[in-house]
Amino acid sequence: DVKVTQSSRYLVKRTGEKVFLECVQDMDHENMFWYRQDPGLGLRLIYFSYDVKMKEKGDIPEGYSVSREKKERFSLILESASTNQTSMYLCASSSGSPWATEAFFGQGTRLTVV
Amino acid sequence: QQQVKQSPQSLIVQKGGISIINCAYENTAFDYFPWYQQFPGKGPALLIAIRPDVSEKKEGRFTISFNKSAKQFSLHIMDSQPGDSATYFCAASGGTYKYIFGTGTRLKVLA
Numbered sequence: 001d002v003k004v005t006q007s008s009r010y011l012v013k014r015t016g017e018k019v020f021l022e023c024v025q026d027m028d029h030e031n032m033f034w035y036r037q038d039p040g041l042g043l044r045l046i047y048f049s050y051d052v053k054m055k056e057k058g059d060i061p062e063g064y065s066v067s068r069e070k071k072e073r074f075s076l077i078l079e080s081a082s083t084n085q086t087s088m089y090l091c092a093s094s095s096g097s098p099w100a101t102e103a104f105f106g107q108g109t110r111l112t113v114v
Numbered sequence: 115q116q117q118v119k120q121s122p123q124s125l126i127v128q129k130g131g132i133s134i135i136n137c138a139y140e141n142t143a144f145d146y147f148p149w150y151q152q153f154p155g156k157g158p159a160l161l162i163a164i165r166p167d168v169s170e171k172k173e174g175r176f177t178i179s180f181n182k183s184a185k186q187f188s189l190h191i192m193d194s195q196p197g198d199s200a201t202y203f204c205a206a207s208g209g210t211y212k213y214i215f216g217t218g219t220r221l222k223v224l225a
Contacts, residue, residue, distance in 0.1 A: 004157070031211045040123065042203060042217035043158070050211055058212070059116075090157055094211065102148065103213055105157030 003027075006091050006106040013113050019078040021109050023091030030096030032074035033103065034058075034066065037088040046089075049074055050096065081113045116141060118206050120216025127223050133191040135219045137204035140185060145208035149178065149189045150215075152201045161202070162189070194223045 007022035025032065031050050035043040045058030047066040055066050063085060067075045074093075078085055091106040119138045127133045137147075148163035164171045164178040164187065171178045177190040191198055204216040 033213070035215075040217060042120070043215040045212060045214075048212060092157075092213075094213075096211070101146070102160045102163070105150075105159065107155070107157050 004091055004093055004104050004106040006089075006109050008109050009107065011109060011111045013078075013081050013111065015082060015113055017078075017081045017113075019081050019111065019113075021076040021078075021089055021091075021111070023074045023076070023106055024072050025074075025091075025093040025104070026072065027093060027095075027104065028071065029093035029104075030071070031094045031103075032068065033092040033094075034064075034074065034076045035090045035092065036060065037090055037108070043090065046076065078111075081111075083113050085111065086113045087111060116214050118204060118214050118216045120204050120219060122219060123217065124220045125222070127191075127194045127221065129194065129196060129223055129225055131194050131223075133194045133198070133221055133223070134188060135202055135204070135221075136186065136188045137206075137216050138184075138186045139206050139214075141206070141208070141214075142185070143209035144206040144214075146206070147178070147180065147187050148205050148207075148213075149176075150203045150205060152203065152218075158203055191221075194221075196223045196225045199223050 004025045033048040034046040049068040065077045092103040094103040149161045150158035151161040152158040175192045180187045
């Protein structure tokens with residue numbers, strides 16, 4: 001059974017803290033993504049990575065950074081957490097096939113910044 | 115040009131009825147159009163997907179209709195069941211590895 005695993009289901013952090021969200025996939029996928037999900041706004045892409053140490057900004061990268069040191073692991077970093085970053089964060093992965101294919105999602109991390 | 119517009123935002127259907135969710139896109143480079151289903155507390159999971167070389171794809175009670183000239187696609191859920199109550203996202207991809215998602219439709223099927 002293919003799997004994308006996010007390290008935490010729920011997190012509560014204080015304003016100004018540096019926050020790390022971890023994601024691991026076991027499918028040997030080249031592509032990995034971080035999305036943010038907010039009611040009425042759908043899934044918005046924060047960053048994606050198409051190879052180890054490669055990354056591209058998505059639609060809402062401000063206040064976030066990412067790290068991909070190994071193929072199976074993609075980390076999202078909130079440099080200085082703010083209350084407007086309270087949200088559901090979803091990690092996903094997909095193969096590097098030339099044809100777009102299915103993206104597999106993790107179960108999500110609900111982050112609350114207080 | 116990168117947007118995918120989804121409607122309605124919410125939908126209530128009686129058991130046994132047909133649920134219809136619509137999406138529209140602008141970028142003609144998109145060549146993959148999946149629908150994802152998300153239950154509360156879970157990540158989205160692929161339900162059904164279509165490529166633009168066909169106008170319709172059916173899997174069980176779920177059908178995607180695709181209109182390339184109008185740049186629209188829709189999800190039809192036949193014989194809707196309470197277990198279908200979930201949030202549905204359309205998406206589009208092509209040209210890059212990115213997926214552009216619609217804003218989601220919360221479906222409630224009444225028993």
